[in-house]
Amino acid sequence: MRISKRFWILGALSASVIALTGCNKKQAESQNEILIGEYGSLTGATATYGQSTHNGIAMAVEEINAAGGVLGRKIKVITEDDAGKPEEAQTVVTKLINKDRVSSILGEFASSNSLAAAPVCQQSHIPMVSHGSTNPKVTQVGDYIFRTCFIDPFQGQVMAKFAWNTLKVKRVAILRDIKSDYSMGLANFFKQGFESMGGQIIADESYGQGDKDFNAQLTSIQSKNPEAVFVPGYYTEVGLIARQARKLGIKGPLLGGDGWDSEKLCEIGGEALNGCFFSTHYSVDDTSSAIQNFVAAFKKRNNGSLPDAIAALGYDGAKVLVDAIRRAGSDNPDSIRIALTRTKDFPGVTGAITLNENRDAVKPAVVLEVKDGKYAYKETVTP
Amino acid sequence: MHAFLQQIINGISLGSIYALVALGYTMVYGVMRLINFAHGDVYMLGAFFGYYSSRVLHGKLQSSLIETILVMIVSMLGCALIGMLIERLAYRPVRKASRLTSLIIAIGLSLLIENLAQLIFGADPKFFPQLIPEKQIALGGLSLTNQQIIVVVVALLLMAGLNAFVFYTKSGKAMRAVSFNLDAAKLMGINTNAVISLTFALGSALAAAGGILVSMNLPGIDPLMGVMTGLKAFVAAVLGGIGNIFGAVLGGLILGLAETFVAGYGSSTYRDAIAFLILIAILLFKPEGLLGKGQVEKV
Numbered sequence: 273m274r275i276s277k278r279f280w281i282l283g284a285l286s287a288s289v290i291a292l293t294g295c296n297k298k299q300a301e302s303q304n305e306i307l308i309g310e311y312g313s314l315t316g317a318t319a320t321y322g323q324s325t326h327n328g329i330a331m332a333v334e335e336i337n338a339a340g341g342v343l344g345r346k347i348k349v350i351t352e353d354d355a356g357k358p359e360e361a362q363t364v365v366t367k368l369i370n371k372d373r374v375s376s377i378l379g380e381f382a383s384s385n386s387l388a389a390a391p392v393c394q395q396s397h398i399p400m401v402s403h404g405s406t407n408p409k410v411t412q413v414g415d416y417i418f419r420t421c422f423i424d425p426f427q428g429q430v431m432a433k434f435a436w437n438t439l440k441v442k443r444v445a446i447l448r449d450i451k452s453d454y455s456m457g458l459a460n461f462f463k464q465g466f467e468s469m470g471g472q473i474i475a476d477e478s479y480g481q482g483d484k485d486f487n488a489q490l491t492s493i494q495s496k497n498p499e500a501v502f503v504p505g506y507y508t509e510v511g512l513i514a515r516q517a518r519k520l521g522i523k524g525p526l527l528g529g530d531g532w533d534s535e536k537l538c539e540i541g542g543e544a545l546n547g548c549f550f551s552t553h554y555s556v557d558d559t560s561s562a563i564q565n566f567v568a569a570f571k572k573r574n575n576g577s578l579p580d581a582i583a584a585l586g587y588d589g590a591k592v593l594v595d596a597i598r599r600a601g602s603d604n605p606d607s608i609r610i611a612l613t614r615t616k617d618f619p620g621v622t623g624a625i626t627l628n629e630n631r632d633a634v635k636p637a638v639v640l641e642v643k644d645g646k647y648a649y650k651e652t653v654t655p
Numbered sequence: 656m657h658a659f660l661q662q663i664i665n666g667i668s669l670g671s672i673y674a675l676v677a678l679g680y681t682m683v684y685g686v687m688r689l690i691n692f693a694h695g696d697v698y699m700l701g702a703f704f705g706y707y708s709s710r711v712l713h714g715k716l717q718s719s720l721i722e723t724i725l726v727m728i729v730s731m732l733g734c735a736l737i738g739m740l741i742e743r744l745a746y747r748p749v750r751k752a753s754r755l756t757s758l759i760i761a762i763g764l765s766l767l768i769e770n771l772a773q774l775i776f777g778a779d780p781k782f783f784p785q786l787i788p789e790k791q792i793a794l795g796g797l798s799l800t801n802q803q804i805i806v807v808v809v810a811l812l813l814m815a816g817l818n819a820f821v822f823y824t825k826s827g828k829a830m831r832a833v834s835f836n837l838d839a840a841k842l843m844g845i846n847t848n849a850v851i852s853l854t855f856a857l858g859s860a861l862a863a864a865g866g867i868l869v870s871m872n873l874p875g876i877d878p879l880m881g882v883m884t885g886l887k888a889f890v891a892a893v894l895g896g897i898g899n900i901f902g903a904v905l906g907g908l909i910l911g912l913a914e915t916f917v918a919g920y921g922s923s924t925y926r927d928a929i930a931f932l933i934l935i936a937i938l939l940f941k942p943e944g945l946l947g948k949g950q951v952e953k954v
Contacts, residue, residue: 315773315777315778315779316773316778316779316879317778317779317780317877317879319777319778319779320779323779355773355778450923450924477918477923478922478923478924479923479926480926480927482879482882482883483883484869484873484875484880484884485665485669485672485873487665487668487669487915488662488665488666488669488914488915488916488917488918488919488923488926489918489919489923491658491661491662491665491919492658492662492918492919492920492923494658495657495658508780508875508877511875512873512874512875515874519791519798519800520661520798521796521798536779536780539782540780540782540874540875542782
């Protein structure tokens with residue numbers, strides 16, 4: 273008993289010493305550096321999103337700092353892992369704002385996580401820039417929430433048009449992820465778009481993120497004989513769904529959204545994904561010099577691995593935010609917010625970024641085809 | 656009709672997965688009256704041991720069957736060892752304390768293993784290699800793979816083997832004695848610590864076998880894969896009558912079929928809700944589970 277009491281006192285003392293010195297150091301640093309908070313799923317079932325994002329953001333910040341920083345100061349990004357869970361996202365963003373006192377926040381990719389953290393940023397009046405959350409509800413949280421990607425009403429429309437015009441299919445089934453705001457929203461917008469063109473949704477089934485067995489839903493879908501299946505989920509489940517669908521004899525292509533965009537997709541899904549299509553934000557095969565320069569620089573930095581769309585979005589999101597800080601002339605959160613609303617024709621890797629009155633970016637989408645573990649460019653759809 | 660038969664195959668194949676994991680739950684409960692919540696995580700560790708050992712062994716052996724068996728043995732031994740360690744380090748020190756203490760420890764242990772595994776293996780999902788090449792078995796247009804059959808057959812074999820072990824061997828007899836009354840068993844000269852260790856080792860080895868078989872069938876593995884499967888297997892064990900070996904398999908199959916039919920014919924959104932509703936209903940009318948025996952609380 274005695275030992276443990278002493279131990280506690282010692283522990284408390286050393287903790288307070290560390291906390292005190294930590295504070296002093298931080299104050300000194302924050303005078304020279306502009307602090308930006310980043311939260312993302314560095315671990316968890318959607319880990320490649322967070323890791324890609326982080327690589328993109330880190331590369332953007334390295335470039336900016338190498339060129340002398342912004343406003344004569346260096347940028348420092350403080351990164352927190354939310355493990356892909358909404359409740360964690362809320363916790364780490366609260367920590368970034370209250371403890372680290374960041375000027376602004378970057379993240380998240382998954383809409384459910386952005387939706388959990390956005391109210392915290394809104395209440396604290398800290399601008400948040402999501403680089404990849406496509407669910408419309410995200411920026412509706414308030415006037416401090418921005419995004420540098422397109423939204424799902426557009427993305428759903430893109431795939432609906434692609435299915436109707438390019439693939440010329442008429443009977444499509446939907447298999448959506450009930451636990452994800454992104455998947456639910458995208459499925460609804462696809463359904464709306466496809467039905468308004470005259471197409472038919474013959475089955476609308478669902479699963480939950482983390483499920484591994486989809487045979488029941490797929491058997492039910494197959495019994496209705498669809499020409500294609502729209503699966504607006506995240507890559508882990510999509511890979512397993514593709515395998516099981518092919519096993520059950522579903523022959524038509526699977527279609528999806530930017531949640532598919534991960535190198536892990538084909539590792540899990542394998543050959544089952546051949547001939548499937550998904551919409552995303554850019555294609556590494558695009559021959560424009562902006563994209564090719566980005567791809568080359570990214571490969572050099574990350575041991576030859578190709579940047580997926582999420583990495584490009586992270587890079588763009590960070591660049592847009594820093595550009596706003598430069599135009600604001602200070603790292604005051606309110607000034608950054610006002611500068612962000614005036615973002616116009618920013619030359620991003622994923623297209624020119626202009627934020628509209630809803631604080632959303634209006635950008636084209638590309639459709640990619642999965643071919644033997646690689647993604648081949650199929651077509652670009654402009655809004 | 657075709658879809659209906661296919662759903663039955665789907666249900667049995669899903670149910671046998673739950674059954675495999677439920678066997679370990681029920682065994683530990685039968686002997687210790689302890690719900691080992693870390694069991695689902697041992698199942699996950701089994702899959703990961705399999706993943707890493709198959710990467711080491713891959714291509715070094717001529718026969719894929721020998722490779723599979725070796726991978727199984729390595730993973731089962733690894734998990735048996737971990738099961739014994741868990742029992743020795745976490746449960747034995749509190750065996751005399753109230754049951755709530757060990758329950759809380761079980762939950763804490765489960766979280767510890769999950770998070771350690773994320774740290775060590777990385778949290779992103781990994782693709783489990785196809786140890787036995789998958790073959791479609793044509794059955795009048797129905798889809799059935801050799802792996803689905805293997806899972807069902809192994810679940811039944813393990814159930815029979817476990818039953819034979821518990822009822823027809825000396826160690827099994829000791830296990831039953833300990834389960835009946837720990838103190839009395841000790842007075843009869845049974846080494847109760849050894850028996851309990853053995854129970855954990857066996858239960859964990861079963862979980863490892865389950866982890867590998869399931870991962871061959873559904874090849875995405877990640878450190879949190881044991882959470883939901885563990886919970887459902889626990890439900891299956893309770894459904895069938897926890898502590899009863901046949902009950903675990905029966906409960907697993909019922910749960911698998913119920914889930915499949917709810918998702919296939921009802922609404923896939925309510926898949927889990929309705930499956931758990933069935934559990935509640937059965938427990939309301941038969942609290943000891945389908946095959947459990949009513950027990951009079953000893954005073």
